[in-house]
Amino acid sequence: MIIGGSIAGLSTAIALSRVGVSCDVVELAEAPGGASIALSGRATQALDELGVYDACAAGSTVFLPGSTVVDQMDAAGNLISEGPKRPLLPGVKDAIGVYRPVFLATLQEAAQQLGAKVYRGVTARTTDERDDGVFVTMTDGRQARYDMVVGADGIGSRTRTRLFPDAPTPAYSGQYSLRWMMSGPRIDGEGWYIGPAGRLGFYHLPGGLTYIPAVIDMPERVHLTDEDVYSLFGRLLDSYTAPAVVEMRRRLTRDADLIGRPFEWILLPAPWHRGRTILVGDAAHATTAHMGMGGGMALEDAVVLAQCVSDAPTLDAAFGTFMERRHSRVATVVETSVELSRLEQAGAPTSENVGLLSKAFQALGQPY
Incomplete structure (x- = not known):
């Protein structure tokens, strides 16, 4: 069993x-x-x-x-690091x-x-x-x-x-995971973006999907409603000027496929x-x-x-x-x-x- x-x-x-x-x-x-x-x-x-x-x-x-999915960029999209060595x-x-x-x-x-x-x-x-x-x-x-x-x-x-x-x-880490399965045309610039309000990354999947995971600090573990997750994701995206993230913000709507969970x-x-x-x-x-x-x-x-x-x-x-x-x-x-x-x-x-x-x-x- x-x-x-x-x-x-x-x-x-x-x-x-x-x-x-x-x-x-x-x-x-x-x-x-x-x-x-x-x-x-x-x-x-x-x-x-x-x-x-x-x-x-x-x-x-x-x-x-040669994939850029582990590259680390700043909030403006400038390369900081090519990511960890494997x-x-x-x-x-x-x-x-x-x-x-x-x-x-x-x-x-x-x-x-x-x-x-x-x-x-x-x-x-x-x-x-x-x-x-x-x-x-x-x-x-x-x-x-x-x-x-x-x-x-x-x-x-x-x-x-x-x-x-x-x-x-399970112990709470002090951070929340926000995830978005975004539909639509591909966006250039796969990788991770580190900004003042958190970090996010993205990569493309078959079927016109793009996976966008994000991490934000939150000292206390709280229950997040769908509206909370939408608002948090919007504020996070607003803190970036990188063209890829600006385009994500333009596409974010209240009916987006979002998930918010505590990191435990x-x-x-x-x-x-x-x-x-x-x-x-x-x-x-x-x-x-x-x-x-x-x-x-x-x-x-x-x-x-x-x-x-x-x-x-x-x-x-x-x-x-x-x-x-x-x-x-x-x-x-x-x-x-x-x-x-x-x-x-x-x-x-x-x-x-x-x-x-x-x-x-x-x-x-x-x-x-």
């Missing part, structure tokens, strides 16, 4: 199915949603190992060498940017083709571990027994709460498992988006968990090996991302952020 049918859950279903484990996936959301996600470095290797890189790339923007990884596929609903649909189709069953609009209500397995009661009343349960139900994981009632709760994070102390249940992805190690590696870590979790389950003589041994391979790696992502958020809020020079990113990317260039 895999609880959660987003990136971590569906990729885990693919990985486990490929090593002969029958999987049921439950996901409360009726349909996949969200904005866009970029995957690079070892994350694209994980997609390749899952056998879905080509299918994902077909519906994505492929970032070829290690050259022989044989690793090109980075991609993909609209999240398209990505999740691709993962779900691949999982189902391998025999996994995906149930939407339903999740686990209770889990009862016994000597012969975990007995799960679903929110639709269905009951079933499973040899293993994977909690892939995100940063607000109820599986984590059931498994570890005293576990820490959690790094669950080891172990992430108890009995026959284990946590993966954001349920165990949610991060802010400052490194753009949260989705990649979920993909790596899936590949490594399947390898461990396939190779180990017992489930407990598999989980132990999984923890040895994963904890320090995801800690690098979470801790670096939180520090990058702190540096931004402190007004640190761009060079300090870029240097920290480059160091972390070098570490993550090692095999998972």
Whole structure:
């Protein structure tokens, strides 16, 4: 049983199915949603190992060498830095940017083709571990027994709460993420723009879409209405004179496809498992988006968990090996991302952020 049918859950279903484990996936959301996600470095290797890189790339923007998407510009559009240095990884596929609903649909189709069953609009209500397995009661009343349960139900994981009632709760970083899926003609100048009111970037996607993520400081965590998000995005865009951002401001309307969420994070102390249940992805190690590696870590979790389950003589041994391979790696992502958020809020020079990113990317260039 895999609880959660987003990136971590569906990729885990693919990985486990490929090593002969029958999987049921439950996901409360009726349909996949969200904005866009970029995957690079070892994350694209994980997609390749899952056998879905080509299918994902077909519906994505492929970032070829020389792309400006990581360039750092000032509010007027002048180049500050060409961005963090990433290690050259022989044989690793090109980075991609993909609209999240398209990505999740691709993962779900691949999982189902391998025999996994995906149930939407339903999740686990209770889990009862016994000597012969975990007995799960679903929110639709269905009951079933499973040899293993994977909690892939995100940063607000109820599986984590059931498994570890005293576990820490997600921490607020002091920043909000604003995202806009903009339709219309392409705008020149892909990259990141750093201004007095925050920072934003953009890249183009197939189908006439442009993904525009932004980050603003907000000392207190508050509830944002749709009108709040629109106003915040408008004020942010107004603080730039770069031609690309001026054109975005011209296109921003009240019915724009905007999302506003607090940047929160959690790094669950080891172990992430108890009995026959284990946590993966954001349920165990949610991060802010400052490194753009949260989705990649979920993909790596899936590949490594399947390898461990396939190779180990017992489930407990598999989980132990999984923890040895994963904890320090995801800690690098979470801790670096939180520090990058702190540096931004402190007004640190761009060079300090870029240097920290480059160091972390070098570490993550090692095999998972």
